[in-house]
Amino acid sequence: MTLTDRIATVASWIVALAVCIYLLTPLIITVIVSFTSSSVYTLPPPGWSLRWYETMARKHDLISALWLSVNLASISTIIALVVGTLASLAIVRGRFPGREILATVTVSPLMMPGLVIGVALLQFFRDLGLRDAYWSLLLAHIVITLPYIVRTLVAALEKFDFSLIDAAQTLGLPYSRAIIKVMVPGLAPAFLTSGMFAFLASMDNYPISIFLTDAWNKTLPIKMLQYLEEAPDPTIAAVSSGLIVLALTALVIGSRTVGLNRMIQ
Amino acid sequence: MSQFNGAAAAPGRRTDPFLLLAVPALCLLGMLFVLPIVFLLVKSFRDTTGNLSIATYVAFFSDPFMLTALRRTIVVAIETTLLTLLLGYPTAFALARARGFTQTIILIAMILPLSVGVIVKAFAWSIVFRTDGVINKTLLGLGIIDQPLRLLFTETALVIGATNIFLPFMVLPIYAVIRQTDPNLRSAAATLGAGPLFCFFRVTLPLTLPGIVAGAAFVFSMAVAMYVIPNLIIGERTQTLSMLIARSFLYLRNEQMGSTISTILLAIAAFIVIVSSVILKRLSGRQA
Structure with missing residues (x-):
């Protein structure tokens, strides 16, 4: 190793260390602020307390917003898993013309401005006469979750050895059983990670949901931002800390079952 | 031969069965993503009376x-x-x-x-x-x-x-x-x-x-x-x-x-x- 190489290596380690601290800073700040005794965001906090967690538990509108978000995220992720898996199989195994277009269209909502999709859906649903906020949100959240599923599953299916299914059939399993016994376990890590990121993306979505809510159906991000504008106190830090714990739990489950390195592929 | 290899064997002869698997996604994204965006594009090129116009673009860029x-x-x-x-x-x-x-x-x-x-x-x-x-x-x-x-x-x-x-x-x-x-x-x-x-x-x-x-x-x-x-x-x-x-x-x-x-x-x-x-x-x- 030459001297320049060594300097470059050391420099990359220093940058990586700084980046890790930089990336974790907002999460640490949020957790610290949530335990403050003060009603403003003073750092470091003048004292510690659980009062903002108590306040959070009393805010029924925040809790109903949380349930709406969990409901939308769960249902849309399940639908996206089914529809997305079928579409991924078509993209990877099909031989029909336009497969590339299908692949691009299914993943492109991820790279298109969320607000634009939201605005387009707002006008479209209004033209159709769909006025129900819950159904509008659910349909929109399928568009949000589907790209995450397809992106991961296409990558997983491209690596999957389909001759294993033939092998299982040769060994006497009927076709449907061969799929369940061979393909589903082989794709389980992809289902888990893509489902997790799709769920979290739905839970976090603001730009699309904002155009489709009404007074009774407000998702958690919308309620949180509204709360921050109206009454900025550390209650939101307590809610955020709850979301951080949720993400951490998902991460621990993911790393134990799939492995961190495979989660990001 | 498994259904998975069937499609590759006869390209273009009949409808690829895998195309059927893509139908739900095509319908959903066509209805909820492509069509709404096309409508949005069309709307941006109309004026308040519904005629084709680039008036709002002119207004934006000026x-x-x-x-x-x-x-x-x-x-x-x-x-x-x-x-x-x-x-x-x-x-x-x-x-x-x-x-x-x-x-x-x-x-x-x-x-x-x-x-x-x-x-x-x-x-x-x-x-x-x-x-x-x-x-x-x-x-x-x-x-x-x-x-x-x-x-x-x-x-x-x-x-x-x-x-x-x-x-x-x-x-x-x-x-x-x-x-x-x-x-x-x-x-x-x-x-x-x-x-x-x-x-x-x-x-x-x-x-x-x-x-x-x-x-x-x-x-x-x-x-x-x-x-x-x-x-x-x-x-x-x-x-x-x-x-x-x-x-x-x-x-x-x-x-x-x-x-x-x-x-x-x-x-x-x-x-x-x-x-x-x-x-x-x-x-x-x-x-x-």
Whole structure:
């Protein structure tokens, strides 16, 4: 190793260390602020307390917003898993013309401005006469979750050895059983990670949901931002800390079952 | 023969059964993504009476306020992309070299913030950048400044916050590419007498270019469209295209102008997606 190489290596380690601290800073700040005794965001906090967690538990509108978000995220992720898996199989195994277009269209909502999709859906649903906020949100959240599923599953299916299914059939399993016994376990890590990121993306979505809510159906991000504008106190830090714990739990489950390195592929 | 191989055996003879599997996704995305966007594009080219017109585009491009917002949106997105690349590129190399515990730590630092959500992080940065926030207190305490800096509501704060939120999207594609490259190529070049700078510009950089292009395209397309982050960090003072869209639809009820700004933002995002995929295709063609 030459001297320049060594300097470059050391420099990359220093940058990586700084980046890790930089990336974790907002999460640490949020957790610290949530335990403050003060009603403003003073750092470091003048004292510690659980009062903002108590306040959070009393805010029924925040809790109903949380349930709406969990409901939308769960249902849309399940639908996206089914529809997305079928579409991924078509993209990877099909031989029909336009497969590339299908692949691009299914993943492109991820790279298109969320607000634009939201605005387009707002006008479209209004033209159709769909006025129900819950159904509008659910349909929109399928568009949000589907790209995450397809992106991961296409990558997983491209690596999957389909001759294993033939092998299982040769060994006497009927076709449907061969799929369940061979393909589903082989794709389980992809289902888990893509489902997790799709769920979290739905839970976090603001730009699309904002155009489709009404007074009774407000998702958690919308309620949180509204709360921050109206009454900025550390209650939101307590809610955020709850979301951080949720993400951490998902991460621990993911790393134990799939492995961190495979989660990001 | 299994159903999976049946399609490949008879191309074009009958309808590919795999096409049927794509029907639910095609219907959903056709109805909920493609069609609404086509309607939006059509609407942006109509006037209030419904006739074809480019009046709102003329109004947009002749309004200095709108042009400033357009320029600012693009400048902030470019700055964010460059900063994520500057920090992300060395980090991706460190991540690829790291083993065991160190690798786990860096991976957690990437994935945990990715799973937490934008609102939580943007909210935290708005606390950090307050006049009585951590940065000012530290700088004052160290005697570097004697007046608190105004950080919140500035573009610098926005770029720092946005870079923080989008950084994993730059690191991960570059990391994926580094893992696929052969580390011996560098040593081979060095053995053949290539200097470190030559090695970097002729071996390392070209090999990692696909990761850079993918990461940059992703970060730029998110940064140009971000709404929650500027909303919490710079507020109403500085307008970006996203904030103008939200304002036209939610407060001003000027849907005509809102549709036009949406179309312009969409065109920028689509341009980036198309250009990056063309570059990526060229790059993979060159290496094959």
